[in-house]
């Protein structure tokens with residue numbers, strides 16, 4: 001039997017567990033060129049909120065009744081693709097379910113030396129997003145000040161450490177004193193601002209005495225408006241995500257394009273999928289930094305496929321400490 005979490009209804013505003021259903025079906029059979037995978041770990045991510053909606057986006061919405069789209073990692077059970085054998089460890093768009101069939105070409109092998117779930121965060125989407133968003137879009141130079149919002153999350157915790165590797169001053173913004181303490185002690189940020197308990201504008205002035213050269217934006221809204229106020233001439237703004245806006249029916253109007261003229265700044269949105277042809281360059285570098293202890297990460301694990309909606313909602317509420325994962329099976 002395959003247990004899967006499907007979209008039961010589309011949310012208005014903040015989603016709830018009622019928007020999802022746990023359904024049982026037969027374990028699928030792989031067709032020609034396909035591989036059957038037994039999922040061991042699945043990922044909950046902010047972009048899945050977008051897939052629950054029919055609003056215009058870069059990908060099709062999940063239809064009501066369909067399995068929720070997700071990156072998952074597991075073990076090959078049966079393979080009709082000569083590149084994969086039973087027992088191989090793979091990662092791919094396998095969804096929130098215990099068994100999935102996928103085209104072999106859509107899967108990536110995970111080496112035995114790496115804990116499988118790392119292919120879902122620091123050596124997967126989150127690490128790659130931090131890497132290309134910072135280095136390719138942000139273009140940091142040694143001595144620059146890099147500000148990161150959503151800094152304690154799965155992407156944000158990596159961005160700050162990459163900024164330090166690039167010789168920059170890293171300033172993180174996150175929600176609550178535990179998260180900001182962790183930014184300083186675990187992730188090597190030079191300064192941390194608690195947007196829930198502190199005055200972000202005043203704290204930014206103190207934390208960025210030389211202004212902001214790169215802003216890695218995960219959240220948008222008022223937090224970003226405060227950062228835009230402190231940009232340096234020629235600043236680069238990497239628009240990675242806008243999580244403060246995902247559950248609003250109407251986005252908040254907090255961005256003024258004339259700022260880009262004042263600061264001769266560049267603002268660029270990016271999507272990690274567009275860098276797929278360069279993953280082979282980034283993954284070995286990220287893995288080497290993890291091995292050298294220069295790249296640390298934290299995981300927040302919920303047990304059982306049936307608790308995936310709960311894990312997703314706690315991540316949206318900011319209750320996750322580091323990468324929110326679901327452990328589906330050993």
Ligand SMILES: NC(=O)c1ccc[n+]([C@@H]2O[C@H](COP(=O)([O-])OP(=O)(O)OC[C@H]3O[C@@H](n4cnc5c(N)ncnc54)[C@H](OP(=O)(O)O)[C@@H]3O)[C@@H](O)[C@H]2O)c1
Pocket residue numbers: 045046047125126129150151152153154155156173174175176179218219223239240241242243244245270271272273315316317318319320322323324
């Ligand atoms: N462009 C791409 O290709 C790409 C790829 C992956 C991820 N992303 C984006 O990157 C961002 C981070 O994703 P992630 O997977 O690393 O998630 P995450 O940061 O691990 O988890 C989401 C975090 O968002 C914060 N948050 C929630 N509501 C907020 C609000 N109203 N204002 C400010 N912060 C809020 C919470 O942290 P606090 O406790 O600090 O509020 C929460 O822990 C998201 O915007 C996501 O869409 C983009």
